[in-house]
Amino acid sequence: MRFHHLALFLHLTGVAIWVGGMVFIRVCLVSPALTVAQWAEALEYFFPLSWISIALTVITGGFMLIAVGYAHAPPGWIIMAVLGSVMIAVFASVWLGPWAALRAALAKDGLAQAQAREAMRRINKRLDIVLVFAVMTSVVATLGLAL
Template sequence: MSLNREFWLFIHVLGVVIWVGGMFFAHVVLRPSVQDLTPAERLLLMREVVGRFVHWVLVAIALIVASGVFLWGSTPMARAPMGWHVMLGGFGVMLAVYLFLRFVPYNRLEAALAAGDLPGAGTQMAMIRLLMGVNLLLGIGVIAAVFLLG
């Protein structure tokens, strides 16, 4: 493996760690830790956290795409390992979920909080939590496929 390939593999894994690790942290560590806050405090905090996270996910996606293009390189699709195909398909689904999360429930969450609609904000936060959970499971599945299928 050349240094150039090792660099791009590092960039690829870094993007995955930011995205999947961030979802794990938010879903498994942060959310349960803020349950004692009032609904207003919890929703405002989670809006800030999710807002910062969706921006970093965009950076992670750029890192994953740029490095993925280099790493896949000139390998014909027919010769790529099965895990790579699962990775590409899983990435497409995760990207669609991310884009929906970012532009629909997150925007609705911001609008509901701006309007003082805590129940509406809670509904949108529940949707964000569900979508993050789905993407977390997809991300773990993709990682498993890459390692187990090659």
């Protein structure tokens, strides 16, 4: 087994956990019976896991790219790195923006329900954007190699 194989395994594990978690939030965690506070509690567990997965994805992806060298890397790899960076930037904006706003609203002990709902709506909207980029990144990373 070459180092590249191990890095690729860890890279795809990171992608699966991060992207899979976002799909779970957007497709499964949508019951109207869930309160905003319950929904936020699930995300409280998701964020640390996703940051670890993102670090794993970036470090292993970076290693594979540097090992081959930018000049020799297929264009699909470079585009993957660019699109992956956009995904991370939008995801970070969720964490710094509406996620921080949601936690602040919930800390007001039910007094800021409207703000909490608005923050939840904004989080969902931005996660959808990250997921659209995730599909594009995966297409480039796989089908793009055939070009």
